[in-house]
Amino acid sequence: xxxxxxxxxxxxxxxxxxxxxxxxxxxxxxxxxxxxxxxxxxxxxxxxxxxxxxxxxxxxxxxxxxxxxxxxxxxxxxxxxxxxxxxxxxxxxxxxxxxxxxxxxxxxxxxxxxxxxxxxxxxxxxxxxxxxxxxxxxxxxxxxxxxxxxxxxxxxxxxxxxxxxxxxxxxxxxxxxxxxxxxxxxxxxxxxxxxxxxxxxxxxxxxxxxxxxxxxxxxxxxxxxxxxxxxxxxxxxxxxxxxxxxxxxxxxxxxxxxxxxxxxxxxxxxxxxxxxxxxxxxxxxxxxxxxxxxxxxxxxxxxxxxxxxxxxxxxxxxxxxxxxxxxxxxxxxxx
Numbered sequence: 001x002x003x004x005x006x007x008x009x010x011x012x013x014x015x016x017x018x019x020x021x022x023x024x025x026x027x028x029x030x031x032x033x034x035x036x037x038x039x040x041x042x043x044x045x046x047x048x049x050x051x052x053x054x055x056x057x058x059x060x061x062x063x064x065x066x067x068x069x070x071x072x073x074x075x076x077x078x079x080x081x082x083x084x085x086x087x088x089x090x091x092x093x094x095x096x097x098x099x100x101x102x103x104x105x106x107x108x109x110x111x112x113x114x115x116x117x118x119x120x121x122x123x124x125x126x127x128x129x130x131x132x133x134x135x136x137x138x139x140x141x142x143x144x145x146x147x148x149x150x151x152x153x154x155x156x157x158x159x160x161x162x163x164x165x166x167x168x169x170x171x172x173x174x175x176x177x178x179x180x181x182x183x184x185x186x187x188x189x190x191x192x193x194x195x196x197x198x199x200x201x202x203x204x205x206x207x208x209x210x211x212x213x214x215x216x217x218x219x220x221x222x223x224x225x226x227x228x229x230x231x232x233x234x235x236x237x238x239x240x241x242x243x244x245x246x247x248x249x250x251x252x253x254x255x256x257x258x259x260x261x262x263x264x265x266x267x268x269x270x271x272x273x274x275x276x277x278x279x280x281x282x283x284x285x286x287x288x289x290x291x292x293x294x295x296x297x298x299x300x301x302x303x304x305x306x307x308x309x310x311x312x313x314x315x316x317x318x319x320x321x322x323x324x325x326x327x328x329x330x331x332x333x334x335x
Contacts, residue, residue, distance in 0.1 A: 002045040011039040062093050062305065063116035065130075067101045067123050071185035071220075073248040076276060076292055077122065080144060083298025084120060091306050093117075107133040118305050120144060124155075126192040140308035142301045146194045150317050154308070156300045159319035160195045163290050164203030166324050167244045167272045170288070172210040175333035176242035176270060179207070180233045181216040182226075182254060184247050189218055199246055199274065215240065221249030223256070230257050241333045246274040255284050266331030277325070286327040293320050 008015040013036060020026040021036045028036075039045075064084055066077055085095040096116050098106050107130050110116050117139070121130060124145025134141045135152045143155045171179050181203060183189065188196050200216060207214045215237050219229045229250075233240055245251055251273055255265065263269050265285050273280055273289045280289035300318055307313030 002043045004045070007036065007039050007043055007045050010043060011036045059114060059117055060093050061096050061116040062088050062302070063096045063098055063110045063119045065098045065106055065119060065121045068099045069101065069123070069187075071187045072123065076248075076294055079276070079294035080122065080298045083295040084302055087299045087302035091302070093306075104129050104133050106130075107137075111137045111139050118142075118309055120301050120305060124194050126194050126197055140305055140313065142305045142308075144297055144301050146198065146317065146319075148194075152315055154304050154313070154315050154317075156297055156304065156318045157195070157320070158293060158297065159322055160198040161202030161205075162319075163274060163322040164199040164201065164244075165206035166290060166322050167274070168203045168206040168210060168212060168214075170272060170324055170326075170330065171242040171244070171270060172207070172212050174242075174270060174330060176212065177333070178213050178237050178240045179215070179242035179244060180237065180240045181214060182229060182233075182243060182245045182247055182250050183216055183218045185220045186218040196246065203244065213237070219247055219250050221247050221253070223253040226250050226253035227257055230254065241269050242330075243269060243271045244274070245271060248273075248275050248279050251275065251279060251283055251287070265329050268334055270330040270333070272324075272330060280325070280327065283329075285329045288325065288327045288330040290322045290324050296320060 004018050005015050008018045011018065013032060017028065017032065018036055021028055021033050062084070064081060066081055068074055068077065081097065088095050100106065102109070107119070110119055111133070119139065119141040121141065122144045124143050124147055126148040128147050131147060131153065141154070143153055144157060146155050146157045147153070168179070181200065183200065184196050204214050215233060217229050217233055219225050243254065245254060254271065258265060258269060265271060271285070271287060273287045275289055275292065276294065277289065277291045280287040297320065304313055304318070
């Protein structure tokens with residue numbers, strides 16, 4: 001393994017000069033810096049992470065807190081995580097993935113141990129127990145998600161309120177007056193998870209303005225659960241002609257059950273999904289959908305976190321505008 005002393009000898013400088021080039025703690029002439037960097041590249045030198053952390057008081061690690069729950073659609077969470085890791089690497093940071101449901105304990109562990117220089121938190125609840133700790137520490141952090149109170153926080157998210165409103169508007173313009181929302185698993189709403197609550201609030205508010213009735217039913221996903229949920233919807237609202245699905249695991253069971261009941265899509269019922277484009281385009285009916293911009297969310301979170309680490313970031317809320325793509329699953333309401 002190449003040592004720092006060998007790099008110094010190769011570049012014709014002192015070991016302390018190589019150290020200053022790596023840490024950036026002192027001004028080094030452009031020519032010397034270039035010579036040292038060329039030696040580092042030619043020799044394949046990799047600084048010892050532990051020694052570098054001691055010298056700079058930085059670990060060059062970002063902690064990503066992403067509780068992996070069975071009631072969440074993990075592929076979307078992991079797509080965001082990959083975008084965070086990829087973006088972080090371009091800035092010279094690695095990512096420490098924390099997947100347990102530790103809540104505030106995980107925040108305390110990171111802030112108290114020096115494991116990471118900064119944190120990105122996902123699966124944000126409206127009244128998230130982790131937030132008082134974030135506000136009480138000087139360690140930079142960014143939320144991918146939106147709590148009820150955003151004061152003193154930096155948040156990045158899809159505008160889920162506008163997403164719900166956009167779905168309601170699309171169905172209302174097509175003449176649908178009774179729509180059903182097939183939501184996430186009940187536990188997601190019991191935790192008051194931000195994205196689910198905000199979607200529902202936006203959809204209900206816009207539907208009231210447009211004179212559209214809304215029936216919301218959480219669903220565990222899967223064929224059996226979807227069968228019970230769909231039966232309940234048509235028992236309570238037989239005239240339902242529009243569906244908004246915010247539950248990826250319920251999409252294909254819903255389409256299959258509607259076919260079994262002899263309900264054609266979109267001639268008899270229309271379906272909009274809030275989901276990744278891949279889910280929408282690969283379904284048995286190409287779905288009209290609002291996409292989840294996972295990569296963009298991850299990239300924005302890292303950019304704001306790096307700005308904070310460099311001393312010029314500020315607390316702000318960044319909401320990405322939703323985009324609805326019309327495909328084969330929505331059409332005029334049946335007369």
